[in-house]
Structure formats: C-alpha cells, structure tokens
Amino acid sequence: MRLLQLLVLPLAIAGTSVTMTGLALAGDAAKGEKIYRKCKACHALEAGKNKIGPTMHGVFGRTAGAVEGFKYSKAMKASGIVWDETTIAAYLADPKGYIPKNRMAFAGLKKEKDRDDLIAYLKEATQ
Ligand code: HEC
Numbered sequence: 001m002r003l004l005q006l007l008v009l010p011l012a013i014a015g016t017s018v019t020m021t022g023l024a025l026a027g028d029a030a031k032g033e034k035i036y037r038k039c040k041a042c043h044a045l046e047a048g049k050n051k052i053g054p055t056m057h058g059v060f061g062r063t064a065g066a067v068e069g070f071k072y073s074k075a076m077k078a079s080g081i082v083w084d085e086t087t088i089a090a091y092l093a094d095p096k097g098y099i100p101k102n103r104m105a106f107a108g109l110k111k112e113k114d115r116d117d118l119i120a121y122l123k124e125a126t127q
Contacts, residue, residue, distance in 0.1 A: 032121025
C-alpha cells in the first residue's frame with residue numbers, strides 16, 4: 001500500500017501540472033470575442049461574405065489568398081502560408097513584417113495574450 005502511494009503521488013502531480021500548463025496556454029475565447037471587434041469592420045465570419053478583407057469562415061487550414069471572389073494582393077497570394085494557430089498569430093503580431101507588401105491595413109496585436117484570446121475565439125467562430 002505504502003509503495004503504491006509513493007508511485008501514484010508523483011504521477012498525480014505530473015498530471016496536474018500538465019493540465020495547468022494546457023490551461024495557461026489556451027486563450028480565453030470570451031475575451032477574444034471583444035478583441036475581434038478590431039477585425040469586424042473588415043472581416044465577416046459568414047461563409048462567402050467578403051468585406052474590405054476576405055471572410056474568416058474556415059480560415060484554419062486554408063491557404064493564404066484562397067477565398068473565391070476576393071481580390072488579394074500579389075504578396076498574399078504568393079506567400080504560400082497555410083493558416084493555423086501559429087501562422088495567424090505571427091501575421092497578427094506584425095502583418096507587414098510577416099508578409100511584406102500585403103494589403104491588410106492593420107497595425108497588429110502586440111500582446112501575446114490578446115493574440116491567444118483572439119485565436120481561441122476564431123477557432124470557435126470560424127467553423
Ligand atoms: C482595415 C481592414 C482590416 C482589418 C482591421 C483587419 N484586416 Fe485582415 N485583412 C484585410 C485585407 C484587405 C486582407 C487581404 C490582404 C491582402 O490581400 O494582401 C486581410 C487578410 C487577412 C487574413 C488572411 C486571409 C486569407 O484568406 O488569406 C487573415 C487571417 C486576417 N486578415 C485576419 C485578421 C484579423 C484576425 C484581424 C483583427 C485582429 C484583421 N484581419 C483585421 C483587412 C483587414
């Protein structure tokens with residue numbers, strides 16, 4: 001019995017810290033929804049609806065510059081980027097730095113926490 005406790009306790013602690021790390025990394029979608037207000041003027045969430053920017057519907061897994069009927073910059077189309085958590089975060093941190101000459105008139109989200117929260121929201125809202 002004693003031996004079992006000695007074995008189980010470290011495992012339980014290891015499990016807890018893994019879970020807590022997971023929570024710390026995941027963004028807060030409710031906060032992200034508020035941050036998305038910065039994008040709303042230019043990006044719709046509905047499929048097929050383009051505004052000043054292309055729709056965000058289905059953006060995860062999509063190749064940059066691929067929305068039918070939206071007129072992208074050459075830079076965006078030639079980038080070859082596939083949008084996922086990492087690439088969207090890098091683009092939003094510094095749009096002009098990540099894809100020079102792309103046409104999105106947005107200064108960027110400087111805070112990592114804001115980007116994480118926004119991406120958590122986008123994952124739900126762009127399905
Ligand atoms: C002033 C309008 C404007 C704002 C604000 C804006 N965008 Fe954009 N966005 C654009 C335009 C225009 C493009 C296309 C750029 C190009 O073709 O070079 C674009 C492209 C994108 C793309 C690439 C889409 C694709 O189909 O390849 C993503 C992802 C994106 N924006 C996310 C966001 C997010 C998230 C926000 C808010 C934090 C935001 N944008 C704010 C106008 C905007």
